[in-house]
Amino acid sequence: MPEIDIAIPCYNHGRFLRQCIASVLSQSADMRVLIIDNASTDGSAETARLIAAEDSRVELCLRERNMGPHASFNTGIDWAQSDYFLILCADDLLAAGCLGRALSVLRAETGVALAYGGQVIWEEPNPCPVPATVDGAVHTSIISGPQFAETLSMPHTPIGTGSFVVRTSVQKQVGYYRPELYYTDDLEMLMRLVSLGSAAKMDAVQGIRRRHGGNISADCWGNWKRELQELLAAFESFFANEGATYPWGAKIRRRVRRNIAHRAYWAGVSHHLRGKRQASAELLQFAWSIEPATRFMPPVSYLWHVENAGHLVASRMREIAVATAARLFPVTN
Structure with missing residues (x-):
């Protein structure tokens, strides 16, 4: 069994999908990847099929009916079987080396529910930002659940879905994303996860969030x-x-x-x-x-x-x- 499972929800983000997948498959980690297409109308499913045909680590869940983003997140949770789990939206990217850093921390800190770092915002049509290269181990802070929850209520560097890796056992225990929280479901999930363990904050950029006007949070x-x-x-x-x-x-x-x-x-x-x-x-x-x-x-x-x-x-x-x-x-x- 691979060490980490990565779910990639996609809806009409076919033009971003290859770049997203490339940022994942280039990581030095033993992985499975599941592309979950939510009945896209832009050819995303065809792109996903081509990608899966090129790499055996990629699996597909191609829906014929749009069931909403939370259904895709929760399908990923059901699918996950490896020790660690990550959700990355199809319009975002992983920073180079991010999985290696997160997995190293999670292996060493058994009481940690998730490991996360910073993210940078990519404002299209500007060129994609390139985070600074991280050599060796990064400084890591262990943050308790109560402290983490309070920190999230203050101005802070955003923690995107692609920026945190969780223990699959903890994710299964806390359950699904809540559809009634359309814009802040990931933040509420973070609080549930750290209520069962600490959070490990790494001083490194882990994800690249693309802002293109079609994001769910754009409103x-x-x-x-x-x-x-x-x-x-x-x-x-x-x-x-x-x-x-x-x-x-x-x-x-x-x-x-x-x-x-x-x-x-x-x-x-x-x-x-x-x-x-x-x-x-x-x-x-x-x-x-x-x-x-x-x-x-x-x-x-x-x-x-x-x-x-x-x-x-x-x-x-x-x-x-x-x-x-x-x-x-x-x-x-």
Whole structure:
């Protein structure tokens, strides 16, 4: 039996599929790959058949009816039999050497449920970014379930599906992705996984996420209130289900709600200073609905807990300066 199983859901991403598969098969790991096509209409199935004919490690599940993305994720979970498991969407890529790094950590740290690293965003039509080459072992931090859950509620480097490798036994135990969480199902799954073990964070880029306008999450881009609402929904789902059974659940839920309220508050302030009054009002109302105290007292302490707080403040100041200059000195033709 191979050491890792990799499921690749695909819907109308045939133009990306070969590059995605190439990034997987080039890894130095003993693997099986399952392409799960969700009744694509762009020729994805034909591309998948050609790829499978070229490499015996590739298997196919080609649906005749579109059953939605969660059905594909969950088919992969049912299919997985190896010690380790990864889901990689067909429009994303694995960074060079990422599987070797993750598997090395998981073999060494038996109490770890998943190993993950950073991801870089590829904004099409720009050239594909090439992460820095990693030589030898990478620095790894072991993060407890409660700490990890709270970290996910703060601004952080996104953890994409292609950026984390899980123990198949843990994945089977926590079960399926929840279809009611259309945009943040992966984040909620991360919390379920680390509720059964620690997370190992590697200081290396593990995945490359392609942004091309057809992503599932595209509707949320630039809409801060929508993003934070979806984030809150993922946490509330976790704490209403599995998270309710853990002694730390109630405490971490309070902290998570506070963090999201504070993020909404400062986003609202930033929008107001840039002249986006409607968006600002909506964000502030959202913050007040979660933590009423923010109506009367700015949550200044939040700023000291944000990663790279100085960079965040500097970025906001630049945005405000640009917006102010545009209002004071409008460009006229």
